[in-house]
Amino acid sequence: xxxxxxxxxxxxxxxSDAPFDPHVAEALTPEQERIYMASQWRIMWIRFKxxxxxxxxxxxxxxxYFSVLISEFIAPYNLNTRHTDHIYAPPQSINLFHEGSLKSxxxxxxxxxxxMENLKREYSDDESRVDRIRFFCLGDSYNFWGxxxxxxxxxxxxxxxxxxxLGTDRLGRDMFSRIVIGTRISLTVGLIGITxxxxxxxxxxxxxxxxxxxxxxxxQRVIEVIRSFPELPLWMxxxxxxxxxxxPIVIYFGITIILGLLDWTGxxxxxxxxxxxxxxxxxxxxxxxxxxxxxxIIWRHMMPSFMSHLIASATxxxxxxxxxxxxxxxxxxGLRPPITSWGVLLAEAQNINVVALYPWLMLPVVPVIIVIxxxxxxxxxxxxxxxxxx
Amino acid sequence: MLRFLVHRxxxxxxxxxAISLIVFVIIQLPPGDYLTSYINExxxxxxSVDEAKIAFLRExxxxxxxxxxxxxxxxxxxxxxxxxxxxxHNQPVSEVVGDRLWLSFLVSISTIMFTxxxxxxxxxxxxxHQYSWGDYGLSFLGFLGLATPNFLLALVMLYLANRWxxxxxxxxxxxxxxxxxxxxxxxxxxxxxLWVPVVVIGTSGTAGMIRRLRAxxxxxLQRQYxxxxxxxxxSPRKLLIKYPLxxxxxxxxxxxxxLLPQVVSGSVIVSVVLSLPTTGPMLLRALQxxxxxxxxxxxMFLSLLTVIGxxxxxxxxxxxxxxxxxxGGATR
Numbered sequence: 009x010x011x012x013x014x015x016x017x018x019x020x021x022x023x024s025d026a027p028f029d030p031h032v033a034e035a036l037t038p039e040q041e042r043i044y045m046a047s048q049w050r051i052m053w054i055r056f057k058x059x060x061x062x063x064x065x066x067x068x069x070x071x072x073y074f075s076v077l078i079s080e081f082i083a084p085y086n087l088n089t090r091h092t093d094h095i096y097a098p099p100q101s102i103n104l105f106h107e108g109s110l111k112s113x114x115x116x117x118x119x120x121x122x123x124m125e126n127l128k129r130e131y132s133d134d135e136s137r138v139d140r141i142r143f144f145c146l147g148d149s150y151n152f153w154g155x156x157x158x159x160x161x162x163x164x165x166x167x168x169x170x171x172x173x174l175g176t177d178r179l180g181r182d183m184f185s186r187i188v189i190g191t192r193i194s195l196t197v198g199l200i201g202i203t204x205x206x207x208x209x210x211x212x213x214x215x216x217x218x219x220x221x222x223x224x225x226x227x228q229r230v231i232e233v234i235r236s237f238p239e240l241p242l243w244m245x246x247x248x249x250x251x252x253x254x255x256p257i258v259i260y261f262g263i264t265i266i267l268g269l270l271d272w273t274g275x276x277x278x279x280x281x282x283x284x285x286x287x288x289x290x291x292x293x294x295x296x297x298x299x300x301x302x303x304x305i306i307w308r309h310m311m312p313s314f315m316s317h318l319i320a321s322a323t324x325x326x327x328x329x330x331x332x333x334x335x336x337x338x339x340x341x342g343l344r345p346p347i348t349s350w351g352v353l354l355a356e357a358q359n360i361n362v363v364a365l366y367p368w369l370m371l372p373v374v375p376v377i378i379v380i381x382x383x384x385x386x387x388x389x390x391x392x393x394x395x396x397x398x
Numbered sequence: 399m400l401r402f403l404v405h406r407x408x409x410x411x412x413x414x415x416a417i418s419l420i421v422f423v424i425i426q427l428p429p430g431d432y433l434t435s436y437i438n439e440x441x442x443x444x445x446s447v448d449e450a451k452i453a454f455l456r457e458x459x460x461x462x463x464x465x466x467x468x469x470x471x472x473x474x475x476x477x478x479x480x481x482x483x484x485x486x487h488n489q490p491v492s493e494v495v496g497d498r499l500w501l502s503f504l505v506s507i508s509t510i511m512f513t514x515x516x517x518x519x520x521x522x523x524x525x526x527h528q529y530s531w532g533d534y535g536l537s538f539l540g541f542l543g544l545a546t547p548n549f550l551l552a553l554v555m556l557y558l559a560n561r562w563x564x565x566x567x568x569x570x571x572x573x574x575x576x577x578x579x580x581x582x583x584x585x586x587x588x589x590x591x592l593w594v595p596v597v598v599i600g601t602s603g604t605a606g607m608i609r610r611l612r613a614x615x616x617x618x619l620q621r622q623y624x625x626x627x628x629x630x631x632x633s634p635r636k637l638l639i640k641y642p643l644x645x646x647x648x649x650x651x652x653x654x655x656x657l658l659p660q661v662v663s664g665s666v667i668v669s670v671v672l673s674l675p676t677t678g679p680m681l682l683r684a685l686q687x688x689x690x691x692x693x694x695x696x697x698m699f700l701s702l703l704t705v706i707g708x709x710x711x712x713x714x715x716x717x718x719x720x721x722x723x724x725x726g727g728a729t730r
Contacts, residue, residue, distance in 0.1 A: 240663030248685035249427035363557040380545035
């Protein structure tokens with residue numbers, strides 16, 4: 009039925025017989041519904057995905073952290089396998105073509121000569137020897153996670169040849185394998201440290217923010233004092249105080265605790281200011297009037313609304329810890345061999361001769377830079393996404 | 399303003415007391431003291447230990463007293479300018495330290511100046527040319543500086559300066575000036591050597607400053623008064639400099655509080671690598687050999703540097719921003 013046309017006649021009374029929906033103005037298209045009805049975490053995810061750099065950084069970090077689970081499998085050599093014939097060997101390249109024909113990946117043999125003028129070890133490719141690299145093969149034996157003895161590797165050096173992707177150090181140990189295995193320590197230092205500082209920050213920030221008054225005052229003063237210490241000298245002093253008799257693994261935990269102990273102040277401040285703001289919200293008053301206990305109010309009602317902020321700021325403070333460990337180990341106050349981290353590896357590159365003669369010993373800095381950048385970008389993305397209703 | 403100053407100074411006293419207590423606890427932390435390790439060393443070399451001499455030393459340094467008495471002695475000594483005795487160098491701490499404190503101070507101040515000088519124009523450029531290639535490129539450079547460990551950068555700079563300029567940039571002055579009184583030539587020589595550590599330490603702080611200035615300026619530029627000004631035909635230059643830039647300067651100065659501890663930390667490790675005659679290398683050595691009063695003096699000085707830096711930034715901020723001055727002391 010079509011609406012009547014205007015004429016000279018007075019308009020007839022006309023009623024549309026289509027069913028009437030009184031909520032028509034408020035109805036949402038499926039597209040809108042997906043966004044408006046989404047949970048807070050879902051909106052954050054949508055928002056986070058828009059920050060391409062952060063997504064990529066997250067993916068890279070995920071990959072690197074995954075590699076930590078299977079470092080020994082990825083590394084072609086063992087942490088401490090020495091090649092006394094190949095001390096300070098430069099990085100070897102992997103080739104695909106030999107005399108114009110395509111082959112499976114291979115390395116050339118290394119020829120060693122001692123330069124009698126400056127006593128520098130010089131290596132050159134021996135083009136007559138083509139050593140094919142093996143994949144999914146048996147190589148150096150290791151204890152997987154320190155428990156299961158295994159010999160299985162992703163890549164192995166050729167049968168009688170060598171494959172030093174990033175060169176070797178002063179004892180002829182493969183740098184690439186050492187960097188891969190060192191990742192485990194370097195990255196977990198940040199994680200354990202941040203867990204400690206997170207717990208401390210939540211606890212003290214929560215106390216200060218929820219109770220206020222003199223508790224708040226005392227905690228604020230303590231935070232101020234801790235913040236006015238320059239971090240590195242204090243870290244140095246504390247790690248110098250770790251007894252020499254401790255085993256390296258205990259020292260490792262000691263260092264992570266030291267890193268965490270000084271870092272919680274920023275988080276505590278964030279927790280406190282958020283709590284102060286949220287404390288005045290209606291839903292908190294409602295919960296209090298209904299007789300909820302303080303712990304329930306904090307954990308059940310207030311925590312979810314600022315957790316995202318905390319995670320973002322925690323992500324941003326992990327890089328400082330990784331750099332801190334690297335610096336301490338470089339100075340010889342941090343981790344000690346046989347524990348291997350990027351900082352311990354860099355400590356080998358301590359003097360200028362290394363820069364001039366064996367620059368590949370500085371390569372552990374590359375993963376440091378990548379990880380620090382990735383954490384920064386990821387943290388930026390998380391922080392932007394943390395407040396999705398803005 | 400005077401009330402604000404006095405109030406602010408008053409707050410510093412308990413802070414410094416707390417810091418001194420923490421420093422003292424830390425330098426006491428290693429088990430044993432310098433004398434026990436000294437005795438062990440003598441015995442391991444097969445030399446006899448003169449019990450009477452050890453007892454005398456122990457008494458002279460007050461090492462036989464309970465720790466809180468030692469702390470009070472140390473604290474009051476510092477107030478009178480006596481920083482204790484360096485066991486390793488067998489001299490009073492103040493003589494061992496010598497010029498080092500001032501040179502550390504010089505390096506830190508120059509680094510902050512450098513950071514400002516670099517991050518200010520870059521921050522303004524990034525904010526006014528948001529999302530341009532220049533913005534991305536400069537931000538990335540800043541990030542790279544943030545992510546590179548200071549000490550490695552120092553090492554590479556050392557090598558490059560040696561290679562290209564043929565000068566050895568290690569140290570903070572030419573050898574002939576070491577231990578000499580200050581002259582014009584010595585001053586110039588210091589300036590010549592200063593740039594390497596300043597650039598190296600500065601790189602890590604610059605990125606943060608750039609980002610903060612950029613964010614602040616972007617916030618300001620979106621305000622309505624800017625739109626109004628532009629609609630009324632104000633020149634873009636004046637529109638940028640007259641108000642938004644001044645407003646975004648505030649956090650820039652307030653940030654000394656964050657920047658200074660970072661700079662001091664950076665200077666410690668960089669000066670170890672470059673072997674600068676500042677506090678860094680000696681602090682490291684003192685920590686390793688449990689030379690507790692020497693280490694304590696350095697830690698105290700470095701913390702004092704940050705506390706005073708924050709104090710100065712608060713005063714500058716109060717001069718800039720009447721809201722803080724009139725707000726009755728509580729800042730930040």
